[in-house]
Amino acid sequence: MTQEQFAKYSFLLDRTARKVKQYAQQQFKQGNFDVTVDQWIVLKNLSEGGDMSQTELANLVFKDHPTLTRIIDLLVKKGYVERLPHPQDRRSFQLHLTDSGVSKVTSLRPKILQIREKAWENLDEQDFEEFKRILNTIYQNLGGQILE
Amino acid sequence: MTQEQFAKYSFLLDRTARKVKQYAQQQFKQGNFDVTVDQWIVLKNLSEGGDMSQTELANLVFKDHPTLTRIIDLLVKKGYVERLPHPQDRRSFQLHLTDSGVSKVTSLRPKILQIREKAWENLDEQDFEEFKRILNTIYQNLGGQILE
DNA sequence: TTCATATATTTGTCACACTAACTATTTGTA
DNA sequence: TACAAATAGTTAGTGTGACAAATATATGAA
Numbered sequence: 001m002t003q004e005q006f007a008k009y010s011f012l013l014d015r016t017a018r019k020v021k022q023y024a025q026q027q028f029k030q031g032n033f034d035v036t037v038d039q040w041i042v043l044k045n046l047s048e049g050g051d052m053s054q055t056e057l058a059n060l061v062f063k064d065h066p067t068l069t070r071i072i073d074l075l076v077k078k079g080y081v082e083r084l085p086h087p088q089d090r091r092s093f094q095l096h097l098t099d100s101g102v103s104k105v106t107s108l109r110p111k112i113l114q115i116r117e118k119a120w121e122n123l124d125e126q127d128f129e130e131f132k133r134i135l136n137t138i139y140q141n142l143g144g145q146i147l148e
Numbered sequence: 149m150t151q152e153q154f155a156k157y158s159f160l161l162d163r164t165a166r167k168v169k170q171y172a173q174q175q176f177k178q179g180n181f182d183v184t185v186d187q188w189i190v191l192k193n194l195s196e197g198g199d200m201s202q203t204e205l206a207n208l209v210f211k212d213h214p215t216l217t218r219i220i221d222l223l224v225k226k227g228y229v230e231r232l233p234h235p236q237d238r239r240s241f242q243l244h245l246t247d248s249g250v251s252k253v254t255s256l257r258p259k260i261l262q263i264r265e266k267a268w269e270n271l272d273e274q275d276f277e278e279f280k281r282i283l284n285t286i287y288q289n290l291g292g293q294i295l296e
Numbered sequence: 297t298t299c300a301t302a303t304a305t306t307t308g309t310c311a312c313a314c315t316a317a318c319t320a321t322t323t324g325t326a
Numbered sequence: 327t328a329c330a331a332a333t334a335g336t337t338a339g340t341g342t343g344a345c346a347a348a349t350a351t352a353t354g355a356a
């Protein structure tokens with residue numbers, strides 16, 4: 001394995017990740033989902049995890065704080081999320097899905113699961129396991145903490 | 149394999165790709181390379197492919213035209229690249245590495261190859277093959293054309 | 297030749313990633 | 327208690343990614 005190969009794999013990884021995101025975003029747009037892929041990830045995690053602070057959410061979705069701040073801003077503007085004051089800590093917010101946010105998640109979830117499926121055609125269970133293991137190894141090699 | 153799993157893999161892929169880029173960018177910064185990761189990719193391809201138009205380069209690096217225009221703008225500003233008029237086609241440019249660009253590529257190449265290596269520790273030849281195959285399968289599933 | 301169409305590049309807009317610096321508040325320790 | 331250090335979140339700046347529309351030039355068919 002030459003060093004040149006490593007650069008190629010890095011390139012392939014980047015190219016594929018961009019493609020997956022771009023494909024999903026196109027489908028989102030075509031379906032008039034009114035949210036971006038990243039906004040969806042935030043909504044979904046809020047829906048599953050219940051009210052939480054921005055820091056907790058940032059750790060869940062692996063986005064940095066400035067990025068999350070802006071995504072939340074957009075979701076607040078769209079009326080899907082609200083920032084409630086934290087009862088004990090005045091520096092912090094409790095992020096809360098509005099009724100509109102809840103129904104948005106409910107209506108989009110099945111459509112988005114279907115979109116996500118497309119990328120994984122022609123691959124089998126064992127491929128997924130390998131893929132997960134390799135991705136997590138890379139992540140750890142670069143100092144990341146993997147989950148579970 | 150549930151639909152939920154597909155969403156998780158999409159997430160892992162995105163997270164890992166971001167990590168790889170972020171890690172490289174940090175090292176670039178620490179070494180005062182004076183270019184970003186994407187600027188490097190452009191310089192490297194120009195160095196290996198010789199003078200070419202922006203369209204040709206865009207296809208090589210899988211970036212869209214507006215993105216490439218802006219990256220080139222920055223590289224021109226830094227003095228590593230120049231836009232020479234195309235002899236036959238006045239719509240087009242020949243992108244050309246300046247002397248400064250050539251020596252930049254020469255000096256950075258070994259350092260960057262070393263940085264790229266880090267992500268791939270604890271993986272073997274077979275892992276790389278699997279990884280490449282899976283990434284290319286995903287890319288094709290979403291309508292992309294793979295090379296070779 | 298002329299005009300519709302295609303191509304090369306740029307510009308504008310919105311969203312996201314990362315860094316650094318900043319405000320406000322809380323916590324730990326002397 | 328007082329004050330330094332840590333934490334929650336925001337703002338600003340730069341770079342990149344996707345998409346649409348605009349400009350300039352080239353090409354092909356009538």
